[in-house]
């Protein structure tokens with residue numbers, strides 16, 4: 354999303370004119386607000402000029418901002434509850450100019466935020482991510498340093514929850530407020546900065562979506578089918594798309610996975626190495642199984658019986674990792690081990706390179722009688 358702020362156009366503007374200018378910038382982009390959605394405000398002295406209902410940010414004028422007594426709105430937060438009609442009534446009472454339009458339903462929240470300029474949009478990109486099955490997790494990941502609010506009805510309830518959640522916190526440590534399934538608030542004492550903060554916040558989400566679109570897709574059903582067939586029983590998949598798993602699945606770091614276990618006992622759970630799935634799963638699985646046979650042949654001594662040669666976990670190129678278990682519990686154990694191993698491998702790379710025990714040592718561990726007994 355492009356930042357449209359033009360400093361040449363704003364040189365001579367006063368605070369309320371600046372408020373009109375950046376409100377229109379926000380309103381002009383329908384991926385930020387649609388048809389009268391969103392609202393903005395500016396505090397001048399003890400007065401909050403907040404978007405009046407019936408006005409559209411795209412075309413708003415100075416008269417579109419309702420002047421209200423900031424303190425009167427903040428005082429409303431003393432109420433435990435407030436019906437919509439009471440809120441509207443009290444907000445009207447807080448109006449300095451009684452002929453001005455009714456203040457926005459978010460006026461109390463605007464009053465509460467201790468900055469001169471406050472901007473609020475319903476940015477498509479951010480709500481798209483919030484409205485997904487993994488919304489909570491993704492928003493946490495994308496919006497580090499922001500205050501993240503679970504969904505509540507806009508209006509008094511929303512203002513109240515923000516009021517409670519910000520009790521005793523340092524506002525300067527908050528980059529903005531993310532409202533799940535709803536939108537974004539940004540703020541600053543400078544009109545441009547508040548607008549810039551909004552564009553930056555939206556860009557975090559837009560960038561994330563662009564990256565996800567480019568992300569490779571994998572056929573997990575096909576993988577489950579192939580591994581189950583190779584194992585001789587129906588496997589449970591545990592998909593890991595954490596930051597570290599995704600990093601591990603990049604072309605750059607993928608081969609790290611082929612360098613052996615973090616500590617010997619892991620080998621009975623994870624095998625020495627995972628399979629890497631890129632495109633041709635069948636061929637990749639055949640190669641893995643063949644390589645496992647070769648490994649067994651190379652180190653076999655006499656009485657060992659070959660374990661099932663199918664992999665216990667997989668790195669899926671540009672996607673993440675998957676652990677295979679006979680049930681949920683086993684898959685989770687394998688995933689836990691992988692999480693630690695991946696982190697260690699990535700850190701070890703920075704320390705000069707990862708180096709595990711060698712293949713022969715791995716084999717002795719994997720086929721050590723005592724370890725084989727554990728499995729039984």
Ligand SMILES: [Zn+2]
Pocket residue numbers: 391473474475507535536
């Ligand atoms: Zn809203």
